[in-house]
Amino acid sequence: MTDLADALVDCDEETVLDLVRQRVDSGSAVPDIIAECNDGMSELGNRFEEGDAFIPDLMFAGMIMKKVTDELTPLVRQSGEAGSRKKLLIGTVKNDIHDIGKNLTAMIFQGSGFEVIDLGTDVPAEKFVAAIEEHHPDIVGLSLLLTTSRPSVRSTVEAITKAGFRDSVKICLGGAAADAVLAQETGCDFYGAGAIDTLKWAKTL
Ligand code: B12
Structure with missing residues (x-):
């Protein structure tokens, strides 16, 4: 170290x-x-x-x-016209209050010209859905640090699907308790081990 x-x-x-x-x-x-x-x-x-x-x-x-x-x-920090930029909606899933990695990811995206809407921590699925309806993001980022909150990832993706938004957003999953298998099993589009590889993926969209 x-x-x-x-x-x-x-x-x-x-x-x-x-x-x-x-x-x-x-x-x-x-x-x-x-x-x-x-x-x-x-x-x-x-x-x-x-x-x-x-x-x-x-x-x-x-x-x-x-x-x-x-x-x-x-x-x-980078300036740029709000409205003309791609949007990332990010939050830590329900029952999980860790936010350091989420904040860093938000910061890196902001610095790369994305508009970022941060819903904070312990975010219920309905709050993600309401924010998608309001902000029309291109990407939804879910942060997960606790293995016990893994079910929250599934319920969030399910709620987004049920509300009819699944085809209009890409969903990425990150955080220390996440992995590619969970991302796939829960129907996310991408597992981001770190902010940088996620940014590379986001730029290809
Ligand atoms: C700091 C910390 C806390 C702080 C959090 C402060 C805060 N403001 O976030 C406090 C003290 C509050 C805390 C509380 C708890 N914690 Co804690 N905590 C940690 C610790 C040491 C560091 C986490 C961290 O910030 N890492 C640094 C950041 C930068 O890394 P990161 O979050 O992984 O983020 C990076 C990537 O994962 C990625 N990323 C993160 N989010 C996202 C999102 C997207 C969309 C993308 C693309 C990428 C991405 O990008 C980041 C940069 O590369 C971890 C240990 C660990 N190895 O993770 C334990 C850890 C996560 N905590 C743990 C536990 C058990 C708890 C508690 C339950 C303890 C308790 N008994 O109360 C509570 C949880 C309460 C709750 N309901 O959430 C366990 C979880 C075990 C498990 N398998 O589930 C861990 C792993 C510690 C351990 N080894 O036991 N914790």
């Missing part, structure tokens, strides 16, 4: 933000900085699983990641 990932595992906010600024100043690409942070968050997750880290550690690291996201957002 890199010093940045280590500092995140240690929940050392000052060092994390210093290292992020150093990376930015030396010209590192935003996705590379995110990848380093991901390594730290995954390691923290492993430690949590093994009983060597606790909920407050995860929460604190989550707060630091929010500050990292704030730090990186201006670097990827």
Whole structure:
């Protein structure tokens, strides 16, 4: 792991933000900085699983990641006429409150010229459907971090289908509890392991 990932595992906010600024100043690409942070968050997750880290550690690291996201957002912000851009509607599925990866994905898409509508976390299927009706997105992104929330992916896709919107949107699934098999089984169009490969796919649409 890199010093940045280590500092995140240690929940050392000052060092994390210093290292992020150093990376930015030396010209590192935003996705590379995110990848380093991901390594730290995954390691923290492993430690949590093994009983060597606790909920407050995860929460604190989550707060630091929010500050990292704030730090990186201006670097990827791009202007562009709303209305002329492709739209991504994104949210974390019902019963799941994790939002760091969703926020990073939203930020990367915004920076690439997409209009992003973010529904937040713990989003019920009906809320996705209502937002599709209101915003007419090109892509719907579902974020899933908890294996126990896997049924929410299926019910969301089913609700979108039942409401008659399945043919008008592409659905992609991402997050640490998602995989290509789940995406296929639940009727999603794409599994995005990370924001960047999803962006590549989105640009081919
Ligand atoms: C931080 C954290 C928390 C924080 C969340 C803070 C926040 N604001 O999000 C807090 C402390 C609140 C939390 C709570 C809980 N957590 Co938690 N948490 C984590 C941790 C350590 C890091 C997650 C993270 O942010 N990673 C960094 C981001 C950048 O990565 P990412 O989300 O995967 O996103 C990347 C890609 O997946 C992708 N992506 C993400 N979303 C999307 C969406 C789309 C559309 C696309 C295309 C791509 C995409 O792009 C991102 C960038 O590459 C993980 C460990 C892990 N390995 O994931 C556990 C983890 C997810 N949590 C876990 C658990 C169990 C919980 C709790 C149930 C604990 C509890 N007993 O209360 C609660 C959940 C409550 C709930 N109802 O949701 C487990 C889940 C186990 C499982 N298999 O289901 C994990 C895996 C830890 C573990 N190893 O046990 N958690």
